[in-house]
Amino acid sequence: xxxxxxxxxxxxxxxxxxxxxxxxxxxxxxxxxxxxxxxxxxxxxxxxxxxxxxxxxxxxxxxxxxxxxxxxxxxxxxxxxxxxxxxxxxxxxxxxxxxxxxxxxxxxxxxxxxxxxxxxxxxxxxx
Amino acid sequence: xxxxxxxxxxxxxxxxxxxxxxxxxxxxxxxxxxxxxxxxxxxxxxxxxxxxxxxxxxxxxxxxxxxxxxxxxxxxxxxxxxxxxxxxxxxxxxxxxxxxxxxxxxxxxxxxxxxxxxxxxxxxxxxxxxxxxxxxxxxxxxxxxxxxxxxxxxxxxxxxxxxxxxxxxxxxxxxxxxxxxxxxxxxxxxxxxxxxxxxxxxxxxxxxxxxxxxxxxxxxxxxxxxxxxxxxxxxxxxxxxxxxxxxxxxxxxxxxxxxxxxx
Numbered sequence: 001x002x003x004x005x006x007x008x009x010x011x012x013x014x015x016x017x018x019x020x021x022x023x024x025x026x027x028x029x030x031x032x033x034x035x036x037x038x039x040x041x042x043x044x045x046x047x048x049x050x051x052x053x054x055x056x057x058x059x060x061x062x063x064x065x066x067x068x069x070x071x072x073x074x075x076x077x078x079x080x081x082x083x084x085x086x087x088x089x090x091x092x093x094x095x096x097x098x099x100x101x102x103x104x105x106x107x108x109x110x111x112x113x114x115x116x117x118x119x120x121x122x123x124x125x126x127x
Numbered sequence: 128x129x130x131x132x133x134x135x136x137x138x139x140x141x142x143x144x145x146x147x148x149x150x151x152x153x154x155x156x157x158x159x160x161x162x163x164x165x166x167x168x169x170x171x172x173x174x175x176x177x178x179x180x181x182x183x184x185x186x187x188x189x190x191x192x193x194x195x196x197x198x199x200x201x202x203x204x205x206x207x208x209x210x211x212x213x214x215x216x217x218x219x220x221x222x223x224x225x226x227x228x229x230x231x232x233x234x235x236x237x238x239x240x241x242x243x244x245x246x247x248x249x250x251x252x253x254x255x256x257x258x259x260x261x262x263x264x265x266x267x268x269x270x271x272x273x274x275x276x277x278x279x280x281x282x283x284x285x286x287x288x289x290x291x292x293x294x295x296x297x298x299x300x301x302x303x304x305x306x307x308x309x310x311x312x313x314x315x316x317x318x319x320x321x322x323x324x325x326x327x328x329x330x331x332x333x334x335x336x337x338x339x340x341x342x343x344x345x346x347x348x349x350x351x352x353x354x355x356x357x358x359x360x361x362x363x364x365x366x367x368x369x370x371x372x373x374x375x376x377x378x379x380x381x382x383x384x385x386x387x388x389x390x
Contacts, residue, residue, distance in 0.1 A: 073275045075164065076166060076170075076269075076327070077166050080164060
């Protein structure tokens, strides 16, 4: 084999770079985000429920918000009747954020972790 | 290559099944909530919303300002320092610029000098909605020219299309210029167009537009298609004019100007 040494050093350097994300995180424990539900409005609730089941909200809240937005503004339907048959007034600021009034410890907690920064707050107040 | 035709087909088939199952799962996940949308119970409904402004009842500066402030305050309309950046939903203009076609040299001075209260006309044939490339502005079935800020890309075609100057563009971030924001209503950001929406968000809660409510009876709001509505009865008794009728846009804002209608 010609230039075996060079090739092997090359491969080692390549692996060093390529595997950097793996070994630099090795041994660190994964810290999932802990969205905080401790707000006055949620404290007041006897049964602590969101507008939909928690698992659904966790995975689909962005889609739900877009559906809310389109129903409210494009179809003029501002009542949301959820899968349990309960009605909510459609409003990001006055419904979601009334319960989740601590945006920093709730929405942002997950979003920072996931590296998303929804642009909604350019216009919508989070109280 | 060590893969024969049969092997290849087998793998391709399995792949297709895999994609199908995955896709179906996504579909199921997106629909787990058997939810529905409906209009609110309190909602005010009309076939064709319209407004009548009886300018005879606007006498002092305060009469105008009260109505303008009511709107601009609840909708977080900023007061821009530079008039070039002005944002307005409802404002005043002189007679000549409001009703250019109706101007003549003999218009009485009290009318020529009277401020005219202007806002979006919610035209039946709204040119703004025809030119909007994203349908951010569109006609609702009840006649309101709606504005969906989420879709606005800031192209300003609608501003070019509107013959009434009813639309404002946010050249700068408006947030800094709203002193005491109403936390119940959203702001707008730089790069979107905004205007009067006939208070759709209030109609949903059973309330008439803010300006009408604060006008002490000088402004009326109702269904143009209902002969018994307040606006229709008023229009039947008083001669009214609309802005630039010759353009064929069919404005839904009617003005009562000038003295009594008796001969």
